[in-house]
Amino acid sequence: VGLGPGTAEHRTAAAARAVSEAEVVIGYGPYVEQCADLLHEGQEVVRSPIGDEVVRAKQAVAEAAAGRRVALVCSGDSGVYAMASIALELAEDVDIEVEVVPGVTAALAAAAAVGAPLGHDHCSISLSDLLTPWDAIERRLRAAAEGDFVVTLYNPRSRGRDWQLPAATTILSQARPADTPVAVVTDAGRRGQETVLTTLAEFDPGIVGMTTCVVIGSSATRMVGGRMVTPRGYQS
């Protein structure tokens, strides 16, 4: 179940129903807190530590196989760098019904916070090289640069993983002007949301954290009345 980026306002009715009707709710602690208003007596609630995604998904599949209705919750969308794919893989040979409940992914919440930067072709790239070799990530960055896509970077930086973001912006800078708009959005759609609008030349990776999305414009992206916009082309 994708709970959306943060507050209940950005959570779908289907996600709320899936959590309310579950007998077991499983998720990383802060994500369970994100739906605390929906939890009720009689539900088993499992707050997992960070990481442990496979353990969490195995537990969800095992509970479902035992006949219980389970909500495996995550932030944003359940299928975007999240739990739906691992749950479906683990459930492949198990006789259970799996429903993937979508949510507003961080890129969409971040984009809305700064304007309409995803108004034309765009892609998302995760900079986490924990499960994906850096070679593959670099190839995708080069392809996105070559294709002139607006790029949303997920997992841009964490403690101990800080060289990937400057490497990514260097690749994109080779293909786009120095004044290309860049949005740095932290805690999009959550209380405490922070937005910084800057350019590729002036971008400071130091302000990026674990709950930040970085949206880098294409060659067509521009500032319109203080907002970041990628035109669809109507004006021309």
Ligand SMILES: C[S@@+](CC[C@H](N)C(=O)[O-])C[C@H]1O[C@@H](n2cnc3c(N)ncnc32)[C@H](O)[C@@H]1O
């Ligand atoms: C493992 S991914 C999970 C993505 C999530 N399933 C989604 O659809 O938004 C974690 C990364 O998503 C981004 N992220 C998640 N929630 C965010 C938010 N509220 N604001 C900005 N970025 C967020 C950050 O880049 C973070 O490092």
